[in-house]
Amino acid sequence: MLIFLLKRLGFMLLTMLVVSILLFLVLEINVENLATRVLGQFSTEEQRQIWLEENGYLRPIYIRYLEWIGDMLQGDFGHSTRFNVPVSEILFDRLGNTGLLALCVFGVMVPLALTLGILAGMREGSSMDRSITFFSVLTTSVPEFASAVFFSAIFVFALGWLPGTSGMAQGFNWTEMVLPVVVLVLYGFGYIARMMRASMAEVMQSPYIRTAILKGLPYRRVITKHALRNALIAPFTVIILQINWLLSGVIAVEYFFSYKGFGALLLEASLNTDIDVIQGCAIVAVFVAVGTQTLADIGYTYLNPRIRFS
Amino acid sequence: MNKSDLGKVHAALPRLVEDLEHGRLKRRAFLRTATLLGLSAPVAYAVAGTITGEYPVSRAQAQEPRHGGILRTSMNIKDCSDPAIYDWSEKGNVARQVIEPLVMLGPDNIARPWLAERWEASEDLKTWTFYLRQGVKWNNGDDFIADDVIANFTRWLDPATGSSNYGRFAALRGPDDGDPMLDNAIEKVDEHTIRFNLRTADLALPENMTDYPALIVHRRFVEEGGNFVENPVGTGPFLLQEFAIGQRAVFTKRDAAEYWGPEIYLDGLEFLDHGDDPAASLAALASGQVDLLYRLFSIDQVPAIRQRGGIRLYEVATAQTGVARMKVTEPPFDNEMVRQAVAACIDHEVLLDLAYQNFGLPGENHHVSPVHPEYAEIPRPQQDYDRARQLLAEAGYPDGIDVSIDCVAQPTWESNTCQIIAEMVRPAGINLSVNIMPGGTYWDRWLTAPFGFTSWTHRPLGVTVLNLGYRTGVPWNESSYSNPEFDRLLDQANGTLDVDARREIMAQLEAIMQGDAVIVQPFWRAIHTASSDRVQGFEIQPAEEHHYHGVWLQEG
Incomplete structure (x- = not known):
């Protein structure tokens, strides 16, 4: 088990190292563009050269890379040219906001998806199964930006029940969370529910469940005691991978509702060529992606006793 | 009188x-x-x-204004550190609540005295004496004096500052790009009187002082850090309390006894950033999260606003426009005939209808608007494909030519206009591809792209725009246009007070620009914004400046 864990962590570090090198090369090759961005359109070539010299951009790229990695390991992600503050000041703020959104979405989505998946999978082909399947396929098929417009048109413009944006300008306001959470839950829950349903249906057809039912165990006990544990293994991986999606893949929803999250930050940074922020966000996103993947691997191994280590 | x-x-x-x-x-x-x-x-x-x-008749006079309340406006919050190098109206709107101009442009497009109480011009319009308002206090307790104004002009006219005022006040410096301010350009007559000695006559000197980079900062601005956000010293009616780029700017009302100007009814202001999605700010207004929008970003939103109760729509005709400008130093646009061929393909009425739903006036490829007082009516360029093909052939492209134009993705009318231009030039053999890019990317290259579509804000006088964008060597001359005859006539127009006489000169300038085909200027835009019904006394201003002196909020 220990060797397995070390291998996974080693693989994770290696992935991050490779990605960081690629990222640095892509973003820092054109330093002239960066100087223009910082000093403005009317800066002269001489001013740009002085700025590049003063900020160490004229040194060899491998030295800059090692320094960048070293700074990042100490929590220094550089300086944002758009926000004019250290990157870490906004990055972790925004990550916190997105974490909050993800937590709300998880709190609703996972129990809802699991419950509906179990209900559908318990009696495959029943009217409840068909209804749940239809609903989950429908909501998952509609992209987030489309359902965001749809719900906004109804609940903001037509009924006037909910705030139209979620910038939390006056501090935390739960009503501002409703629309982004609903849009994300509806988009994301179908995938987990379908996975849960398939897994549950498979387990329900296995001989040991048939035996349990035939020997007269109460149906509820068969489900909760025998079927669920095995049926949860497959959806677990999917659920863990949703963390990655929620932290860096919900750009459209954050943008539409003006939610000051991590995805929106990445978009703003990209639109404004804010190199340090792009680098910081990308590294964090890669860390989250690789981290959740590793967590899913480890969790899956733990949950499934059939997997053994040699 | x-x-x-x-x-x-x-x-x-x-x-x-x-x-x-x-x-x-x-x-x-x-x-x-x-x-x-x-x-x-x-x-x-x-x-x-x-x-x-x-x-x-002011609308605000219809009811007794109510004191109190915080006005919340949806607007992008950008870096506002140095007013001298502002390049967006939004930056000006944040800063102008704290720092003020010498001259203010009203909603009626007429300049009026502000920190300058009055001014006099010599007959030849080369010597201007400005009398500064007395009793004006900076919010740090200092008196507003002539040294403040001199410090600002000195900084603006230093080429190293990189201020667009360097082009705006070109008459106060040497004629060549990079020339410093003239030695005797600004004289301090006394603590509240300044005399400007211009190299060439300039009728628009007071109007040029209304633009957003000409907001006056304290005389020790540079010594005290050179950062307006960190040290928001100003003469204006509000105090900057909180500022976060991309998020918000929060102001409280300054003590009424300390502020020299008209009564302020609001207790405070909040500018809230809802990002670049035009739908977000509208949703914020519809759900009562804000009271006012900086502007409507999309013309498509106008019909929706008109149908919705509780929201007031504001519209004003302006000299705002966009120009598809061709860089005359870059091939193939260094060939005048190529530029003329592009211009000959354009039907301006159709462009206005398709790209801007007819909210405005057709353009004429010379950047002088019918709302400008000195506008001269000259024949509008007509679509003529035979001529376009002939020009292309003479320019050495008998089989057509492939070119591309850069433009921003938002607002959509800009990219829509470029798409329609691309369709219009195709029959003449010009294959125009449209590079739609994020705003940040475009504004990095707007001065260097061979063919680009750039939006231009409103300026009260036609000569102002021509001085800023088409005079040889000025920083915002994005097409690198240089025509000595044009510059000479522009100098002459700058010194001509009589509107009719100036119009005659403008007719020549307009004709030169049309002939040289520096720009395809599709149309003049009417602009819109919206507020909730609670907002009273707000008037939309053609340069999109937000002044809140007469603004108040109804209860509810």
């Missing part, structure tokens, strides 16, 4: 009154010119009213 009194303010004023009386001058042109020559706006309105019978 009779004519002899008017003559004391400026020798040319009695003649202006006569022109108005005899119908040679329109009321609007009279108001504009009279205020430029130092007549205060209320007096100018009164004089015009006695002649034409038209008096301004």
Whole structure:
């Protein structure tokens, strides 16, 4: 088990190292563009050269890379040219906001998806199964930006029940969370529910469940005691991978509702060529992606006793 | 005030009154010119009213204003560190709540005295004396004095500062790009009087002082850090309390006893950033999260706003536009015939209809608007594909040519316009591809792209725009246009007070620009914004400046 864990962590570090090198090369090759961005359109070539010299951009790229990695390991992600503050000041703020959104979405989505998946999978082909399947396929098929417009048109413009944006300008306001959470839950829950349903249906057809039912165990006990544990293994991986999606893949929803999250930050940074922020966000996103993947691997191994280590 | 009194303010004023009386001058042109020559706006309105019978009626006077409340406006919050190098109206709107201009442009597009109480111009318009308002206090307790204004002009006219005011006040510096301010350009007469000695006559000097990079900062701005956000010292009615780029700017009202200006009804202001999605700010307004929008970003939103109760729509005709400008130093646009061929393909009426739902006026490829007082009506360029093909062939492209134009993704009218231009030039053999890119990317290259579509904000006078964008060597001359005859005529127009005489010069300038085909200018935009019904006394201003002096909030 220990060797397995070390291998996974080693693989994770290696992935991050490779990605960081690629990222640095892509973003820092054109330093002239960066100087223009910082000093403005009317800066002269001489001013740009002085700025590049003063900020160490004229040194060899491998030295800059090692320094960048070293700074990042100490929590220094550089300086944002758009926000004019250290990157870490906004990055972790925004990550916190997105974490909050993800937590709300998880709190609703996972129990809802699991419950509906179990209900559908318990009696495959029943009217409840068909209804749940239809609903989950429908909501998952509609992209987030489309359902965001749809719900906004109804609940903001037509009924006037909910705030139209979620910038939390006056501090935390739960009503501002409703629309982004609903849009994300509806988009994301179908995938987990379908996975849960398939897994549950498979387990329900296995001989040991048939035996349990035939020997007269109460149906509820068969489900909760025998079927669920095995049926949860497959959806677990999917659920863990949703963390990655929620932290860096919900750009459209954050943008539409003006939610000051991590995805929106990445978009703003990209639109404004804010190199340090792009680098910081990308590294964090890669860390989250690789981290959740590793967590899913480890969790899956733990949950499934059939997997053994040699 | 009779004519002899008017003559004391400026020798040319009695003649202006006569022109108005005899119908040679329109009321609007009279108001504009009279205020430029130092007549205060209320007096100018009164004089015009006695002649034409038209008096301004302010909507704010219809009800008794209510004190209190925080006005929340949806607007992008950008880096506002140094007012001298501002390049967005939004930056100006944050700063102008704290720092103020010498001259303010009203919602009626007429400049009026602000920190400068009045001014006088010599007959040749080369010497201007500005009398600063006395009793104005900075919010750090200092008096507002001539040294403040001199420090600002000195900094603006230092090429190293990189301020667009370097082009705006070109008459105060040497003629060549990079020249410093002239030694005797600004004289301090006394603590509250300044004399400007111009190299060439410039009628628009006061109007140029209304633009957003010309907000006046404290005389020790640079010594105290050179950062407005960190050290928000100003003469204005509000105090900056909180500022976060991309999020918010929060202001509280300054103690009324300390502020020199008109009464302020609001307790405070909040500018909230809802990102670049036009739908987000509208949703914020519809759900009561904000009271006012900086502007409507998409013309497509106008019909939706009109149908919705509880929201007030504001519209004003402006000299705002976009120009598909061709860089005359870059191939293939260094060939005049290529540029003329592109221009010959354009049907401006169709462009206005398709790209902007007819909210505005067709353009004429010379960047002088019908709302400018000196606009001269010359023949509008007509679509002529035979001529376009012939020009292309003569330019060495008988089989057509492949070119591309850069433009921003938002607002959509800009990219839509480029797409329609691409369709219009195709029959002549010009294959135009449209590079739609994020705003940040475009603004990094707007001065260097061979063919780009750039939006231009409103300026009150036609000469101002031409001085900023088309004079040889000025920083915003994005097409690198250089024509000595054009520069000479522009100097002449700058020094011509008489509107009719200036119009004759403008006719020549407009014709030169059309002939040289520097730009395809599709149309002039009407602009819109919206507020909730609670907002009273707000008036949309053609340059999208937000002034909140008469604004108040109804209860509810």
